[in-house]
Amino acid sequence: MKFSKLFIKTKKDYPKDEVAVSSQLLIRAGYIDKVAAGVYTLLPFGLKVVSKIITQIRSEMDAADAQEIYMPGLVPKANWETTDRWKTFDALYKLKGADEREFALGATHEEIVVPLAREFVESYKDLPLALYQIQNKFRNEIRAKSGVLRTREFLMKDLYSFHKNEEDLNQYYDKMIQSYWNIFDKCGIKEKTYLTFASGGTFCKYSHEFQTETEAGEDEIYVCAECKTGLNSDILADQENGKFKCPDCANTEYEIKKAVEVGNIFKLGTKYSKPFDLNFVDEKGKKNLVIMGCYGIGIQRLMGTIVEINHDEKGIIWPKAVAPYDVHLISLEGSEKRGEEVYQALFKAGISVLYDDRDISAGEKFADCDLIGIPYRLVVSQRTQDKIEVKKRDEDETKQLSEEELLKILG
Amino acid sequence: MKFSKLFIKTKKDYPKDEVAVSSQLLIRAGYIDKVAAGVYTLLPFGLKVVSKIITQIRSEMDAADAQEIYMPGLVPKANWETTDRWKTFDALYKLKGADEREFALGATHEEIVVPLAREFVESYKDLPLALYQIQNKFRNEIRAKSGVLRTREFLMKDLYSFHKNEEDLNQYYDKMIQSYWNIFDKCGIKEKTYLTFASGGTFCKYSHEFQTETEAGEDEIYVCAECKTGLNSDILADQENGKFKCPDCANTEYEIKKAVEVGNIFKLGTKYSKPFDLNFVDEKGKKNLVIMGCYGIGIQRLMGTIVEINHDEKGIIWPKAVAPYDVHLISLEGSEKRGEEVYQALFKAGISVLYDDRDISAGEKFADCDLIGIPYRLVVSQRTQDKIEVKKRDEDETKQLSEEELLKILG
Numbered sequence: 001m002k003f004s005k006l007f008i009k010t011k012k013d014y015p016k017d018e019v020a021v022s023s024q025l026l027i028r029a030g031y032i033d034k035v036a037a038g039v040y041t042l043l044p045f046g047l048k049v050v051s052k053i054i055t056q057i058r059s060e061m062d063a064a065d066a067q068e069i070y071m072p073g074l075v076p077k078a079n080w081e082t083t084d085r086w087k088t089f090d091a092l093y094k095l096k097g098a099d100e101r102e103f104a105l106g107a108t109h110e111e112i113v114v115p116l117a118r119e120f121v122e123s124y125k126d127l128p129l130a131l132y133q134i135q136n137k138f139r140n141e142i143r144a145k146s147g148v149l150r151t152r153e154f155l156m157k158d159l160y161s162f163h164k165n166e167e168d169l170n171q172y173y174d175k176m177i178q179s180y181w182n183i184f185d186k187c188g189i190k191e192k193t194y195l196t197f198a199s200g201g202t203f204c205k206y207s208h209e210f211q212t213e214t215e216a217g218e219d220e221i222y223v224c225a226e227c228k229t230g231l232n233s234d235i236l237a238d239q240e241n242g243k244f245k246c247p248d249c250a251n252t253e254y255e256i257k258k259a260v261e262v263g264n265i266f267k268l269g270t271k272y273s274k275p276f277d278l279n280f281v282d283e284k285g286k287k288n289l290v291i292m293g294c295y296g297i298g299i300q301r302l303m304g305t306i307v308e309i310n311h312d313e314k315g316i317i318w319p320k321a322v323a324p325y326d327v328h329l330i331s332l333e334g335s336e337k338r339g340e341e342v343y344q345a346l347f348k349a350g351i352s353v354l355y356d357d358r359d360i361s362a363g364e365k366f367a368d369c370d371l372i373g374i375p376y377r378l379v380v381s382q383r384t385q386d387k388i389e390v391k392k393r394d395e396d397e398t399k400q401l402s403e404e405e406l407l408k409i410l411g
Numbered sequence: 412m413k414f415s416k417l418f419i420k421t422k423k424d425y426p427k428d429e430v431a432v433s434s435q436l437l438i439r440a441g442y443i444d445k446v447a448a449g450v451y452t453l454l455p456f457g458l459k460v461v462s463k464i465i466t467q468i469r470s471e472m473d474a475a476d477a478q479e480i481y482m483p484g485l486v487p488k489a490n491w492e493t494t495d496r497w498k499t500f501d502a503l504y505k506l507k508g509a510d511e512r513e514f515a516l517g518a519t520h521e522e523i524v525v526p527l528a529r530e531f532v533e534s535y536k537d538l539p540l541a542l543y544q545i546q547n548k549f550r551n552e553i554r555a556k557s558g559v560l561r562t563r564e565f566l567m568k569d570l571y572s573f574h575k576n577e578e579d580l581n582q583y584y585d586k587m588i589q590s591y592w593n594i595f596d597k598c599g600i601k602e603k604t605y606l607t608f609a610s611g612g613t614f615c616k617y618s619h620e621f622q623t624e625t626e627a628g629e630d631e632i633y634v635c636a637e638c639k640t641g642l643n644s645d646i647l648a649d650q651e652n653g654k655f656k657c658p659d660c661a662n663t664e665y666e667i668k669k670a671v672e673v674g675n676i677f678k679l680g681t682k683y684s685k686p687f688d689l690n691f692v693d694e695k696g697k698k699n700l701v702i703m704g705c706y707g708i709g710i711q712r713l714m715g716t717i718v719e720i721n722h723d724e725k726g727i728i729w730p731k732a733v734a735p736y737d738v739h740l741i742s743l744e745g746s747e748k749r750g751e752e753v754y755q756a757l758f759k760a761g762i763s764v765l766y767d768d769r770d771i772s773a774g775e776k777f778a779d780c781d782l783i784g785i786p787y788r789l790v791v792s793q794r795t796q797d798k799i800e801v802k803k804r805d806e807d808e809t810k811q812l813s814e815e816e817l818l819k820i821l822g
Contacts, residue, residue, distance in 0.1 A: 042481035068455035095506045098553040120418050142509040
């Protein structure tokens with residue numbers, strides 16, 4: 001893509017109420033546009049990053065034998081009443097149609113996926129089953145002050161698993177923990193992320209959150225100094241005398257960290273299968289309630305967290321797997337023809353390129369390049385002649401490479 | 412994909428209130444699930460068809476130099492008040508947040524895209540500009556009785572174009588008409604679709620609808636017997652004495668057809684740039700309002716229309732470009748090993764296969780195959796030996812082909 005053809009421009013400023021560094025950088029670099037508190041438009045760069053994140057997530061979900069569907073945002077009142085959440089779930093946006101039908105916007109989708117599963121699950125042979133979607137969630141947040149880290153509307157990957165017994169759920173749950181680690185690894189936040197015990201609800205003592213350490217986080221977690229297992233504050237309060245004891249290794253030393261929840265997973269048990277009477281006939285011909293798990297990742301929050309963890313004073317530093325482009329090519333004055341040649345050569349080699357062909361100063365081009373944060377900066381100028389100057393976003397060293405050498409590195 | 416691994420099953424029945432054949436077939440064949448009147452879940456087959464349709468649309472929009480973005484569903488009340496649509500637009504679902512902020516769900520997105528364009532458009536050099544998205548729309552429909560042909564929530568491709576003058580808008584508008592014809596051609600509905608004059612709103616006498624002839628349609632159009640140009644009923648009423656006169660060829664003979672609107676395009680002029688003060692500085696340094704066009708396609712409605720036009724008494728007949736899979740492979744009893752071999756060979760050749768490996772009767776497999784409507788049916792049985800029986804969904808003739816011959820046809 002040629003920068004001169006893009007409608008976005010980088011900005012020096014950001015809205016005053018934008019306190020999180022991630023949202024400040026994403027706005028300045030032209031990834032997102034703020035519509036209202038907690039409501040954003042994804043601009044072309046932002047949509048590309050989100051698509052790359054989705055590709056990583058989808059690949060892990062497919063590998064876990066999950067089937068992708070797409071549920072509606074309009075969830076009928078009757079469904080929420082069946083689970084008693086119409087009155088108890090604060091985050092619902094409720095609305096009434098012209099025909100007086102009432103809906104709440106999907107803040108989560110147990111109320112749709114469980115009746116759907118009931119239509120198709122009859123016997124133990126239909127289990128296990130895992131259904132997921134990548135779909136827009138709406139949450140009626142009282143405060144939305146952390147930029148894309150807490151929004152009123154966001155794309156979410158939510159997966160729901162259905163099992164014939166607890167053992168099967170436990171196996172799938174452990175598999176999903178590994179899938180999540182793979183995703184966070186690709187997203188460049190694994191090293192700063194802690195698997196954290198959280199309150200579990202009805203079925204089992206604990207649920208788990210994946211909490212990423214960052215000053216921008218709204219949560220506080222207690223991390224075992226020995227094995228890095230985390231507890232969230234609810235769990236700590238539940239422990240004997242409110243004293244820390246690691247549930248994994250029983251160690252009592254810990255560190256307190258500010259963190260943002262990038263994923264959470266629950267063993268739901270029969271919490272939702274019971275009100276919707278989702279049951280199956282087992283090997284002995286007996287009816288049983290289906291045992292469920294659920295597993296969520298908020299995509300925009302994940303994008304924001306990646307930026308919180310991967311930036312410096314000049315701008316964003318995208319991990320390769322989720323960068324909007326592979327390389328950022330800059331041609332300096334007098335080297336426009338050479339720039340076009342290199343752009344075409346990279347394009348033919350299947351490398352995705354942001355080519356800054358704009359008629360602006362070298363300084364502006366370099367500053368925008370650092371702000372936007374694509375993994376490789378390539379420069380062609382009269383000085384580089386038939387070579388290309390290559391610099392990684394997170395390194396200072398530059399190299400002069402031939403096209404062939406460059407393609408070898410990028411391949 | 413192996414059918415035995417899919418959670419969906421085909422059905423004999425459909426909800427009683429489902430009157431459109433398209434929705435009856437899509438429900439019976441396992442493409443969609445009805446949640447409420449006008450509200451559906453896309454099941455794996457349905458999501459695949461929608462993704463294929465989106466691929467076709469995206470390819471045409473990219474070819475028309477449009478840039479993809481993703482706008483929010485939550486559109487602030489203030490934005491709707493700026494254009495005076497908070498009170499006048501009946502189809503809005505309105506809601507109030509915990510902090511008393513009011514939103515209406517995006518039924519269309521001029522109220523977001525115009526302020527966005529204002530942030531980036533300054534001079535004539537920034538024009539023309541075309542922005543589009545593929546995003547969920549919400550419409551507060553009083554009646555939603557035509558299945559997926561009229562829903563309360565649906566994915567829409569909406570494109571907004573921005574121009575420095577009317578001539579530039581007209582050029583882009585004509586280009587978009589051609590893009591739409593290309594899309595409807597790939598979707599197998601071009602032959603039955605009429606470019607129809609409709610009321611134009613504020614700027615220009617006419618807008619255009621793409622209307623596809625079907626008994627399931629809620630509209631009535633008047634089609635010139637000579638040149639096939641259509642008029643919708645609003646326009647006919649506007650004409651002198653309500654008598655038909657073709658705006659293209661002045662012919663007065665016509666046919667009345669029932670039809671469904673699969674696309675509509677508007678020359679908006681300054682209708683929305685004016686209230687948001689979206690202007691640009693022209694070549695002479697003078698400020699002018701930007702001239703706009705908008706162009707929409709509802710994706711689920713398009714899917715439904717494809718089915719209305721492409722089905723027989725046995726089921727759906729997908730056009731190749733939007734079929735959920737390339738081929739539907741059936742192995743009959745005793746040929747499971749051969750089925751697996753052919754499945755693997757096709758997979759390796761990059762052909763997408765639905766492989767019916769279920770332990771059910773041949774009759775059920777053939778019936779499901781016709782219902783689901785994938786372009787090619789492949790059968791391996793003890794009778795076919797090392798050949799494969801090939802039949803097109805819309806033909807009766809079967810052929811016995813070797814793997815090599817089959818791949819030649821499918822490539």
